[in-house]
Amino acid sequence: MKRIAYIGSLGLIGIITTEFGIIGILPQVAAWYHISIAQAGWLLSVFALVIALGGPLMTLWMSGFNRKILMATSIGIFLVTGVVSSLSPPFWLLLVVRMLPAFLQPVFISNAIAAATAAADKKEEHKMMAIVMAGIGLATVTTIPFATYIAGIYDRWQASFVIQTIVSAIAFVTILLALPSMPVKEKQSYGAQLRVLTKPSFLASAATITCMIAAMFTTYSYFADYMGKVNGMSPGTISIMLLLFGLAGLPGNFVAGKLLGKNLSGTVAAFLLGITLVSVGIYFSPILSVPLIIVWGFLHTPCFLNGNAYVISAAPEAPVFANSLSISFGNLGITIGTAVSGWVINTFGIHHTPWAMLALGAAALLLMALREWLYRREQATQPATRPTTTQASLHYSA
Template sequence: MKKIAYIGCLGMLGVITTEFGVIGILPQVAQYYAISIDKAGLLLSAFAMVIALAGPFMTLFMSGFNRKKIMALSLGLFLISGIISLLSPPFWLLLVARMLPAFLQPVYISTAIAAATGAADKKDEHKMMAIVLGGIGIATVTTVPFATYIADLFGNWQASFVVQSIVSLSALTCILTMLPSMPVAERKPLGNQLLILQKPAFIISAVMVFLMNAAMFTTYSYFADYLGKVNGMSAGTISGMLLLFGVMGVLGNFTAGKTMGKSLTGTTVVFLGGLTLTAIGIYYSGPLSFSTVLLIALWGFLHTPCFLTGQAYMIAFAREAPEFANSLSISFGNLGISSGTLAGGWVISRYGVSSTPWAMCVFGVAALVLILLQTFYEKSRKPVACPD
């Protein structure tokens, strides 16, 4: 049922706008609170860390609840977080307000995917999943750069949280008024779901997703700071680059969605490998020029599909417990986001923001090595186990 998938996608807009909307305003937040840029980065890394640590437990605990109620509760927390944030509270309270909805972020994503795929035919499950996760790409095209633009237009970072709150409220309204009640017909035994943790292939895939997301966010978390200090861009130009980044990310998602069915591992390697090589170009990029714009476009095209390919890669090794695997994928991905953001902050504090692409490159190479090792291992042991 496509309606469920599209509403789930709208909710993803609220979720992703809240999580990544701060990327474009970190320099302003750091200036407002008179803190360093790496400390301001805690607004992203702490959010991701909560998801990583609490996500699997919250998903298991709430797996038997009515899916409509879970989705509504999750978006309600995101709305409350946005309202508190736009009031510019003390930094510690801003941090707490950011962390609260993170407890239910993986629950929302897993539930939305389960609701969309559960109402679809077997052959359409991947399409429904792609629609829900398409909210990530759409957010990077629309609401994330728009939030940055509004903050620049009104001259204060709080305006960004107004955009986030409006998006969350819209999604919550649609969930409450348009979704049918969706009680879970049969709750899978906890023990059966935990069995996937005994599979070496699944554990290796989880570590790969962690490393891949760390690579993605060592530099992207400080996107505005990097483009401002290294490429000499104004806040208005940066919001335009965020828009370009997002548009190319949607195109990348579309391309990845077409090729995943042919070779999931191959698609993952191509996009992650391309992103890793792009890190070198980012390091050597200079003042704003046509080549810089092309590089940012390529960066966006390769970056965004890694969310989709990473999640699908992990689930491919745990088909017997897809919801729990979904939550673990989100958790390991966000652990990577948190670690990548912290690693980028550490590099900035010691070597400057211009050196963050090298950390991006190191994490990317490590993730690629794991994929290749796992592929060789699976093919030598049992070829049919490989997610291709």
């Protein structure tokens, strides 16, 4: 049912705006609280770390709850976070209120995908998941750059959180009014879901995605500061660059969605290699910042969908839990990437963050090679029961 998928996408726009909207205002936040840019970066990395550590446990615990109630509760907490953050609380309180909704972010996404695909035919499942996940790209194109733009116009970072609050409020009301009650009819046992953690190919997939997302966020986490200090851009120009970045991600997401069903591993490898090589261009060619940002955005946004598909393809027997783990490992990557980049900034300067991007991207490519070897070995021992990689990519959100 497309209505459920579109509502899930709307909720994801609110979530992503809250999680990544901080990127465009980090320099202003750092100046307001008289802290370094690396310390301000913890507003992003702590959010991601909570998702990484608490997300799977929350998803397991709440796997039998009514999906409408879970989705509404999750967005409701994001709404409260936006309100409190816009009031300029002490920095420690800002960190705390950023942590609270992070516990339920994987719960929302997993249940939104499960609800959208449960009402669809097998052939439509991949499309329904793509609609939900499109919320990431839409937020990158619309609400994140708009929030940055508004904060720049009024020279008040709090305005960004006001935009985040409005988006969350719209999603919250829509879920309450338009989403049907969705009780879970059959709850999968904890043991059956946890068993995926014993599969070497699944663990290698998770490690691959962790490094890939870490590479992506070494420089993207400090996008505004990098563009301001290295390329000399004003806040208004930076918001335009964020918009270009997000717009480029829309066709990238479309292309990746088409390619995933044909060759999952090849698609993931191609986008990962592209992200890794872009880091070289960012470092050596600041004068080409605009075309590089377009290429970067084209490759960056689809990596979320690619990573999700890649992890879930290794655990088709427990797709909801695997999806939650994919989100958690991805956010662990955000934490690692932001922390590593913060260390690079403090030690060598912000201009050198692309080198961290290159190193983590290369590590992800090596881990991917290991995962493919492990996956082929598992298929060889269980040829009758293991789906092919392509089949898994078509049905990973069942």
